[in-house]
Every structure is written in structure tokens, then in C-alpha cells.
Amino acid sequence: MLSKQQKAEKQLKNKEEILRRRLTEDAFSDFYKSRTRIYRINFFRGLFFGFGSFLGATIVVAAVVALLNLFTNIPAGIGDFFRLIVDSLQNNH
Numbered sequence: 001m002l003s004k005q006q007k008a009e010k011q012l013k014n015k016e017e018i019l020r021r022r023l024t025e026d027a028f029s030d031f032y033k034s035r036t037r038i039y040r041i042n043f044f045r046g047l048f049f050g051f052g053s054f055l056g057a058t059i060v061v062a063a064v065v066a067l068l069n070l071f072t073n074i075p076a077g078i079g080d081f082f083r084l085i086v087d088s089l090q091n092n093h
Contacts, residue, residue: 068085
């Protein structure tokens with residue numbers, strides 16, 4: 001059996017949850033009035049995300065290849081290992 005304080009806390013939590021849901025639904029329904037607008041926004045967001053991911057990956061790979069090129073002149077076989085990695089990366093692209 002719950003005490004009065006526990007019942008009051010439970011009711012308060014329920015009210016807070018209801019208010020949070022209403023606030024979230026209100027914010028969403030105010031911003032997105034039509035489904036076509038939602039689809040259009042998500043389509044362009046997907047395009048830009050894909051383009052940004054491609055561009056970012058290209059820059060990272062180029063930076064890695066440039067960094068590995070700095071280590072190709074190291075003696076004791078390590079430079080040959082880096083040269084092999086750089087050659088394989090350049091041949092794959």
C-alpha cells in the first residue's frame with residue numbers, strides 16, 4: 001500500500017510525463033504542418049548528409065595517404081611497409 005507522499009509523487013510524475021508529451025507534440029505539430037514539408041526536409045537532409053560523409057571520408061583518406069608518404073623514407077624496413085600501404089591505397093582509388 002502506498003503512503004500519501006508516494007501517491008502524490010506518483011501523480012506528480014504522471015503529470016510531468018503528460019506535460020512533456022504534450023510539449024513535444026505541440027513543438028512537432030507547430031513546426032511541421034504538412035507531410036510534404038517533412039518529406040522534403042528529410043530528403044534534402046539525407047542528400048547533404050551523404051555528400052558530407054563522402055567529402056569527409058575523401059579528405060580523411062587523402063590526409064592519411066599524405067601522412068603515410070612522410071614515413072616512406074624511414075630505414076630498417078618500416079619505410080617499405082608504409083610505401084606498400086600508400087601504394088595499395090592509391091591503386092584502390
